[in-house]
Amino acid sequence: MKDANRTGRMRDINGPIVTIELPGARSGEQVKLGELGLLGEVISLRGGDAIVQTYESTDGLRPGEPVRGLGRPLSVELGPGLLGGIFDGVQRPLEAIALASGDHIRRGIDLNALDRAREWRFTPNPALEPGARIGGGTLLGTVPETATIEHRVLVPPGIEGELEEIAPAGDYDLEATIARVRDAHGASRRLGLYHRWPVRQPRPYRRRDDGVAPLITGQRVIDTFFPQLKGGKGAVPGPFGAGKTVVQQQIARWSNADIVIYVGCGERGNELVDVLETFPQLDDPYTGRKLMERTLLVANTSNMPVVAREASVYVGLTMAEYYRDMGYDVVMLADSTSRWAEALREVSGRLGQMPVEEGYPAYLASRLAALYERAGRVETFAGASGSVTLIGAVSPPGGDFSEPVTSHTKDIVETFWALSKELADARHYPSIDWVGSFSGHVHTAAEWWHQEIDPNWEQRRTAALALLARDAELSRIVNLVGPEALSDPQRWELEGAALIKEGVLQQSALDDIDTFCSPAKQFALLDLAIEIYRSGESLIRLGVPVSELQNLPLLAKMRRIKSLYSSEELDRIQGFRDEVEEAMEGVRGEYAKQD
Ligand SMILES: Nc1ncnc2c1ncn2[C@@H]1O[C@H](COP(=O)(O)OP(=O)(O)OP(=O)(O)O)[C@@H](O)[C@H]1O
Numbered sequence: 001m002k003d004a005n006r007t008g009r010m011r012d013i014n015g016p017i018v019t020i021e022l023p024g025a026r027s028g029e030q031v032k033l034g035e036l037g038l039l040g041e042v043i044s045l046r047g048g049d050a051i052v053q054t055y056e057s058t059d060g061l062r063p064g065e066p067v068r069g070l071g072r073p074l075s076v077e078l079g080p081g082l083l084g085g086i087f088d089g090v091q092r093p094l095e096a097i098a099l100a101s102g103d104h105i106r107r108g109i110d111l112n113a114l115d116r117a118r119e120w121r122f123t124p125n126p127a128l129e130p131g132a133r134i135g136g137g138t139l140l141g142t143v144p145e146t147a148t149i150e151h152r153v154l155v156p157p158g159i160e161g162e163l164e165e166i167a168p169a170g171d172y173d174l175e176a177t178i179a180r181v182r183d184a185h186g187a188s189r190r191l192g193l194y195h196r197w198p199v200r201q202p203r204p205y206r207r208r209d210d211g212v213a214p215l216i217t218g219q220r221v222i223d224t225f226f227p228q229l230k231g232g233k234g235a236v237p238g239p240f241g242a243g244k245t246v247v248q249q250q251i252a253r254w255s256n257a258d259i260v261i262y263v264g265c266g267e268r269g270n271e272l273v274d275v276l277e278t279f280p281q282l283d284d285p286y287t288g289r290k291l292m293e294r295t296l297l298v299a300n301t302s303n304m305p306v307v308a309r310e311a312s313v314y315v316g317l318t319m320a321e322y323y324r325d326m327g328y329d330v331v332m333l334a335d336s337t338s339r340w341a342e343a344l345r346e347v348s349g350r351l352g353q354m355p356v357e358e359g360y361p362a363y364l365a366s367r368l369a370a371l372y373e374r375a376g377r378v379e380t381f382a383g384a385s386g387s388v389t390l391i392g393a394v395s396p397p398g399g400d401f402s403e404p405v406t407s408h409t410k411d412i413v414e415t416f417w418a419l420s421k422e423l424a425d426a427r428h429y430p431s432i433d434w435v436g437s438f439s440g441h442v443h444t445a446a447e448w449w450h451q452e453i454d455p456n457w458e459q460r461r462t463a464a465l466a467l468l469a470r471d472a473e474l475s476r477i478v479n480l481v482g483p484e485a486l487s488d489p490q491r492w493e494l495e496g497a498a499l500i501k502e503g504v505l506q507q508s509a510l511d512d513i514d515t516f517c518s519p520a521k522q523f524a525l526l527d528l529a530i531e532i533y534r535s536g537e538s539l540i541r542l543g544v545p546v547s548e549l550q551n552l553p554l555l556a557k558m559r560r561i562k563s564l565y566s567s568e569e570l571d572r573i574q575g576f577r578d579e580v581e582e583a584m585e586g587v588r589g590e591y592a593k594q595d
Pocket of ligand 1: 429
């Protein structure tokens with residue numbers, strides 16, 4: 001898109017949708033509207049007019065005011081300085097905005113995402129010499145972006161040629177030239193520490209890879225029961241107050257990803273404030289430093305119109321892909337895709353498009369699919385492996401999972417962690433419902449668990465799910481005819497399921513010890529619960545009454561052990577296992593004596 005800075009004028013204003021006359025306007029082009037210079041994007045062309053969606057309130061704008069075409073699509077700056085940053089939905093740095101305009105963000109404010117004044121210590125790639133052939137993905141050098149993350153400065157996609165010069169080690173600001181490349185036509189081009197990339201265009205890679213390793217989140221119901229792979233697509237649908245935010249924060253905090261990107265997309269203002277206040281406080285369990293050193297936040301501010309939410313998700317994804325291209329595993333949390341979809345609905349409504357389901361446009365499903373398609377594990381141009389795991393929260397109105405956004409999302413994602421109001425009301429947290437949730441990654445995750453933790457993982461997981469399914473069946477009988485109708489083995493099945501629910505699935509984010517559970521501890525707890533159930537089952541078969549087993553103090557301890565011993569104290573969990581065996585043997589001995 002050439003001929004930047006063309007001017008035209010506004011013709012009509014309909015909320016965030018503005019009709020403009022701008023000669024040469026292109027679909028996707030960024031524009032500045034009115035005297036204030038509000039940011040907008042051309043979303044369609046109609047006759048000689050262009051239809052623009054704006055990312056700031058259009059209050060007070062009048063037809064006839066000038067518009068300016070920027071000649072480029074909505075794009076973001078990619079370079080060192082992103083990590084630790086808090087940006088608005090079009091990548092303006094919120095802290096710098098607050099400094100420049102106080103509490104009330106001035107509309108049309110224009111600030112660079114990356115700080116131009118800051119210098120970065122650049123170390124060139126020692127393997128590069130002038131004359132080398134370089135292309136998109138070639139490593140030019142590195143910059144220590146934070147104490148824990150090395151920023152790999154790569155040739156941006158689409159650039160190819162012969163390296164003419166590369167800067168020596170030293171401190172450079174973002175505008176400095178760090179390399180020059182001569183392309184096939186003989187033109188010389190300068191490369192700096194940052195470049196721009198259009199947010200709606202997925203960044204290219206060499207090829208797509210299959211996910212191989214689970215994203216370990218330290219949350220048992222996720223890792224053990226409904227695992228996610230690095231590079232996977234997941235959704236957390238949940239009714240109001242069921243615990244979506246806590247689940248996402250736990251993933252952000254504990255998952256073994258290199259980089260975390262949280263996009264607060266149109267959730268209520270106070271929740272966003274909570275996120276903005278909480279994240280900077282969090283310590284990074286893997287490095288002992290602040291989590292923000294490998295995190296960045298995108299937050300739509302309350303003065304941005306609904307349609308701005310639509311862009312913020314792409315802004316987050318583009319930054320995620322940028323770190324993926326360096327060979328990092330990135331987790332992006334989008335909170336929530338329902339609000340994102342509402343933006344689509346609002347725009348399509350104002351454009352007079354035919355609504356299909358509950359007011360959403362016909363392209364809702366394809367847009368959602370395209371969004372999730374940007375997740376994945378890839379081989380980068382540099383030959384490294386990098387991934388973007390995309391986890392979208394979904395907030396279905398009234399908790400109705402059959403509404404369009406939830407049901408389309410369910411068809412697209414591989415991991416679906418369905419939060420349940422009943423579980424949350426019963427204070428069973430995380431309220432991820434084992435009946436409504438699924439993971440398409442169990443088989444791949446099993447290979448990892450079998451190799452790294454224990455060859456019985458899949459078998460134990462299946463046994464636990466079978467017990468939970470029996471629990472649901474038996475509970476229905478109890479509800480109909482009362483507990484007396486159950487046999488001893490059936491009552492023991494209920495007991496076994498309760499151990500799985502309380503001793504394994506429930507996990508308090510607020511408990512210092514249990515907030516994170518290592519894979520080895522996860523397996524130890526699962527295995528122990530199944531072991532208790534199985535030993536009891538064999539005792540009942542011998543004729544031991546279930547009431548005798550129900551009185552064993554070890555059942556209560558099994559429910560508490562997760563918070564008694566940390567992931568470093570597996571030997572103590574093993575000690576408890578020995579106690580369990582002894583107690584069960586004791587019952588067996590007693591019973592044999594009575595016999
Ligand atoms: N894993 C957990 N451990 C302990 N408490 C939890 C857990 N998950 C949720 N809670 C409790 O539930 C409350 C509500 O959770 P949360 O704020 O995440 O709900 P939400 O679904 O995001 O709400 P909203 O629909 O308003 O976005 C929390 O304040 C906390 O008390």
